[in-house]
Amino acid sequence: MQTAMRPGSTRIEAVMAAISERIAARSLPPGAKLPSVRGFAKTMHVSVSTVVEAYERLAAQGLVRARPGSGFYVAAPLAPLSLAQIEPRLDREMDPLWVSRQSLESGLAVLKPGCGWLPPSWMPEAALRRAMRHLARADTSVLTDYGMPLGLLALRQVLSRRMAEHGMGVAPDQIMLTESGTHALDLICRFLLEPGDCVLVDDPCYFNFNALLRAHRVKIVGVAYRHDGPDIEQFSKLVAEHRPRLYLTNSGVHNPTGASLSPVNAHRVLTLADQAGLVIVEDDIFADFEEVASARLSAFDGLNRVVQIGSFSKTLSASVRCGYIAAKPDWIDGLVDLKIATSFGGGRMAAELVLAMLTDGSYRKYLEGLRARLASARDEVTARLASLGIKPVLRPRAGMVLWCQLPSGVDSAVLARHCLQDDVVLAPGNVFSQSQTAGQFMRFNVSQMDDPRIYQSLARGLDAIG
Amino acid sequence: MQTAMRPGSTRIEAVMAAISERIAARSLPPGAKLPSVRGFAKTMHVSVSTVVEAYERLAAQGLVRARPGSGFYVAAPLAPLSLAQIEPRLDREMDPLWVSRQSLESGLAVLKPGCGWLPPSWMPEAALRRAMRHLARADTSVLTDYGMPLGLLALRQVLSRRMAEHGMGVAPDQIMLTESGTHALDLICRFLLEPGDCVLVDDPCYFNFNALLRAHRVKIVGVAYRHDGPDIEQFSKLVAEHRPRLYLTNSGVHNPTGASLSPVNAHRVLTLADQAGLVIVEDDIFADFEEVASARLSAFDGLNRVVQIGSFSKTLSASVRCGYIAAKPDWIDGLVDLKIATSFGGGRMAAELVLAMLTDGSYRKYLEGLRARLASARDEVTARLASLGIKPVLRPRAGMVLWCQLPSGVDSAVLARHCLQDDVVLAPGNVFSQSQTAGQFMRFNVSQMDDPRIYQSLARGLDAIG
Incomplete structure (x- = not known):
């Protein structure tokens, strides 16, 4: 076989072996960047092209991974260590962490119709x-001490009462505050x-x-989400086939579709979950956007096999x-x-601030105003997008998101890449889709879409693609 | 074999099977409490003693675990899910989470010489x-928006400058803020x-x-810590034998011993780590207690194979x-x-508060006062403990902890249990010891030991045991 080798193959193999050894010894742990091609060529006394070829072969073997424009990194076939390597993906610029990082890293000058929060x-x-x-005058221990393990009792009592309004009997001791x-x-x-x-x-x-679950090294299976909940037939089939431990969803205002779970589907999901011993995690983060609460799996189930989670970042402060967590x-x-x-x-400090705001006399009125403002923004943005041929798949009852279909033949990732050049961060459909079947869809945040430059950028992008 | 069974064996087995099935189906997940003996006896139409026997047999099989005074719980042989089951342990009341929970859960009325923080x-x-x-007047986006992924730049710049004072050249981009x-x-x-x-x-x-590492499902190996760092000979042996990925330590003021790593040992540890491809995590949480910084692995190494972590909960606020994290x-x-x-x-809000406090003109003066106060508290508590026959193993250069040897024959867990009756929470040696060889030691927090009732309780406890 030696004779069949291309010239230089042994040098390439020596470079591959040197890198493999470092990976095995963890001096290059998963996610670490490989030495620069130029630098390592010097180290190994070989040409730059030898190192390039060696790195490419290691990439082909799956041991390392190229990030366009950024270099080579140690791959993590089993581990979540480099989450950028989530499959399936388009490239680093469009994986599930893309929208998060673009939105969080960009400054105030950037327009963010793709982000998932309200403007300040x-x-x-x-x-x-x-x-x-108010808190600046609180007891010293409030300002300086650790909180109780379950978290501030007064806030848990408020949450317990809020849940009671949604028909859930949840004792404060069943609620644990988190970060x-x-x-x-x-x-x-x-x-x-x-x-x-x-x-x-x-x-x-x-x-x-998807990013978080990947960090837990679990297998992720997606069930199609309709205007009134998951596709029940597919849900039943997937549960039988894959025996999932957990179903993770949000019922009230579904992200990214804006759909609401219907009571009949809530009942069906719970029945199937009961039969299969499936635990359900219901993320209730958009609860306060609803005027009238829609069906809640946690309310129907009474926290038997449903765990409810939530936060205050969408309506109070993300800072x-x-x-x-509310659980059995x-x-x-x-x-x-x-x-x-x-x-x-x-x-503790964060919990005290949330408590003060939730119990501030202005909160209910603020929410009423917010809901009205969002409703009119949904109407207005729907109209403005319509003139570009972009249409919401459904009309959400509440919330800030519109899940829209793009004009025929337009790939949302391509459009997002176009608009990024104009400092407009969009949320292309496939970052939300486990099956990568949402390439023609885009999520828009109506609260972040007042600026005409967004529509100008979309128009230019659509023109360029079409 | 049927004839050899004790009467009632089939009923016991039926109860065992019913529980096992629920565990297998995850309707009783790891860490969950089993149904009460009385309640489940009713459910299964058997006697209470049948259920007790069934639970005991499941415990013998390792499938469930009894917590004295609390009931039976599903065991987690592989998983960290119920961290209370950390091995080796005395009982739930004395596992590594015992001191945390006692200290965090108890109110202000309880005396906490065993906790790891300063009084408010x-x-x-x-x-x-x-x-x-000051922050109540900040820009709205500061108060309501998400922070940047790396965390507040101005705070990272302050940290970078602090590290420079310790001889570390760390760019702000090498620092990521955490919760x-x-x-x-x-x-x-x-x-x-x-x-x-x-x-x-x-x-x-x-x-x-120990609790945190257990949650990562890793094997934990302990190296004896001396007055000037880890036992180097043992360190070298353990590295060769177990090939650890990580060495986790704190150098400045070591917890719980109050020791400081000597430069010669720092160099030896790094040399051994280099040879073995070992990554070191140095927890620098007590940095600000030191007047003159002691040897830092991260400073010697330049963040090549050392990662430094830290926080502000010990000197600014735990609330x-x-x-x-500072890393390569x-x-x-x-x-x-x-x-x-x-x-x-x-x-973001927390980072802004920390920044404001670190850059407040009063901070340096506060630290000077704090160090002096701690130094005199160490002297005073040493003298008061000496009268009870309790002696510090070494004289710490800085910080709030004294690692003490109890009078001969006194088990610190037994003493801790005694004093808990007086509402005094102590930190018995073995909660810090992977090898469970610190039964004669106790960690005291000098800043929490002004109250004479602590010494009275210790005296009573020692009397009762001795």
């Missing part, structure tokens, strides 16, 4: 400033999942669910981090242990 | 109130560890390291959650992805 000017600024001035809604989900996954377990998500679903009493103790082990105290 | 009255209260009032020091460690573990990997910790070490540039991008996936935004 829509938030209850005055109440927050009041809360801070955020994402943190709540992360703890639940740690508590209930083993690596290799299967988790069912909606297709499309909030893109960060003040606070979320919660038997699970709380184990969750508290996990929370202490992995994040210790819990943010 | 020792914290920089005025600066914190100033920071809050806490514990969260920082959790992210690093997620980034670098695979289930089944081995991690080296000091013996004794901060008890929550305001903020920590950080190649790792930051992957860590940011993981942070977004598992906690999304990062606490």
